[in-house]
Amino acid sequence: MAHRATAAPRTGPWLDVDGPRGSGAGGEEVAPRRAPPRGNFAALDLGTNNCRLLIARPEGERFVIVDAFSRIVRLGEGLSATGRLSDAAIDRTISALMVCAEKLRRRRVVLSRSVATEACRQAANGAEFVARVAAETGIMLDIISAREEARLAVLGCQALLEEGDGPAMIFDIGGGSTELVLLEGKRDNLRIIDWLSAPLGVVSLAEAVGGHGDGPAERLAAYGQMLRRMREAFAGFAARLPARAPVRLLGTSGTVTTLASVHLGLPRYDRAAVDGLIVPAASMREIAARLSSMSLDERMSLPCIGDERADLVVAGCAILESILDIWPADRLGVADRGIREGILRALLDSASSRQLG
Structure with a gap:
């Protein structure tokens, strides 16, 4: 089936950030040459764990x-064991998508794109x-490739990458x-x-490895x-990384925003405080070690983590x-943006290009 993916990591060089137009600039703030159509645009990202609409x-x-x-739907729950989306996961997800559909109608969206990623690929x-x-x-989901997923994520958050030449x-x-996406050049160019899509995320890795809710030794x-599993998954890509010292690192995911919230000691999640934050890598490692040693109940009691x-x-x-x-940078940039923002950027560019035609 065309939408299924193999278990092997996907890699490929020279991925074009700008997509079909291929200017090579790769800038997130690409200015359209003419005003886009009037009205609202929408981007929907259906992942293995979350359903997000912007x-x-x-x-x-x-x-x-x-x-x-945004709603946690856990579409990929149990997928690694059965190879199929479960009825319960599908029902949860469709319930969330019905909310999205109503918002799309109520907001009179004129241009949109809805994508599904790894769970639907597998x-x-x-x-x-x-x-x-x-x-x-009424939502038409596009099951995108891992290559397109990586491109959209970069397009959506690269404006937060630290300046530099390395x-x-x-x-x-x-x-x-x-x-994982390896880039070179200045932020606006x-x-x-090189890139890698490893078929392990927070849901699939947690399901593959049991025992993290038991006693201290088991955890x-x-x-x-x-x-060890992630080290193996990243090994081939790590071997291709440049030998000189890493310079810039930017992460976009619930993991990095959650750990950044813990780093700040926030009583509740605050996007304005987290998006664009620079955190020492040592602090993120210390938080990761602390969370991994806690029981499930202890983690649930922490602000910004909770039950979900x-x-x-x-x-x-x-x-x-x-x-x-594999990329031992001194600090880590945190982005509360990604695929949805990348879709919006691509829609804006596409709409402006069509007007010129």
């Missing part, structure tokens, strides 16, 4: 957010699920996969020179096993530490 009104080169929606019934979503909600890495820890052993993230945050910590092992 509706925005274009104003010149930027967007003004009109509405947003599932034997992924295409069947997409057809049911279209029939019941190599940089942007990563996205998802529910079912982790994308980036080239993607330590489980975390070590997670680290407590069972998955340890897997995210293992993935993050493994990234820091």
